[in-house]
Amino acid sequence: MNFSELGGTGMTSARTRARMIDRLKQQGISDARVLAIMGEVPRHAFVDEAISHKAYDDTALPIGFGQTISQPYIVARMTEIALGAARHDKVLEIGTGCGYQTTLLAQFFKTVYSIERIGGLSRVARERLSKLGAYNARLRHADGSKGLAESAPFDVIMLTAAAPIPPENLLDQLAVGGRLIFPVGTDEQELRLIERREEGLLESRLEKVKFVPLLPGLA
Numbered sequence: 632m633n634f635s636e637l638g639g640t641g642m643t644s645a646r647t648r649a650r651m652i653d654r655l656k657q658q659g660i661s662d663a664r665v666l667a668i669m670g671e672v673p674r675h676a677f678v679d680e681a682i683s684h685k686a687y688d689d690t691a692l693p694i695g696f697g698q699t700i701s702q703p704y705i706v707a708r709m710t711e712i713a714l715g716a717a718r719h720d721k722v723l724e725i726g727t728g729c730g731y732q733t734t735l736l737a738q739f740f741k742t743v744y745s746i747e748r749i750g751g752l753s754r755v756a757r758e759r760l761s762k763l764g765a766y767n768a769r770l771r772h773a774d775g776s777k778g779l780a781e782s783a784p785f786d787v788i789m790l791t792a793a794a795p796i797p798p799e800n801l802l803d804q805l806a807v808g809g810r811l812i813f814p815v816g817t818d819e820q821e822l823r824l825i826e827r828r829e830e831g832l833l834e835s836r837l838e839k840v841k842f843v844p845l846l847p848g849l850a
């Protein structure tokens with residue numbers, strides 16, 4: 632990919648990114664692949680110019696339409712967990728948003744399918760990803776809550792919006808050795824992982840999180 636196409640190869644943003652990486656390490660992110668790629672991708676190019684100076688802060692930021700890009704720590708954490716899947720062939724992301732997480736996944740998986748229900752966000756993300764040369768990302772404007780049966784099975788299914796109950800309907804689309812990563816809950820949410828092993832499903836509760844809700848239908 633060509634990150635200079637989105638601007639931000641300047642020294643200032645490189646230095647701020649380096650500080651973000653130091654912070655991620657202190658917060659417990661240890662996967663060198665994740666740290667390296669987050670040190671390269673110009674996160675500020677994924678948010679409005681007016682708030683781009685905050686892009687490397689440890690916080691979620693608005694991306695329009697009432698949605699947010701997750702804080703760097705949680706994006707790093709979810710990417711680390713995704714890399715624990717047995718194979719890195721196909722990943723399905725539900726909730727493209729600004730396309731930042733999609734861009735990271737596109738580095739590590741052969742094909743990234745990403746679904747977004749808000750047309751305006753999907754369109755802008757598509758433009759960014761094509762400028763970046765992320766030709767292995769397939770974006771779709773649709774309701775992702777039923778997954779993408781025609782392209783299943785996936786090695787990873789990642790939800791970046793929270794459902795009130797675990798999205799067990801998606802387990803049918805998960806490959807053996809695959810990982811379903813999702814925030815669940817309404818006011819109180821937690822990040823969970825379900826692994827499909829040869830011998831069955833294994834669920835782990837990871838940590839408290841705060842995501843926008845998974846909503847039905849198109850917008």
Ligand code: SAH
Nearest residue numbers: 726728729732747748774775791792845846
């Ligand atoms: N990964 C994104 C996070 C965006 S926030 C990023 O890096 O920016 C979550 C996104 O999920 C929002 O854009 C929201 O519109 C989308 N979303 C919510 N419900 C959805 C659904 N049923 N199908 C697809 N996308 C959905």
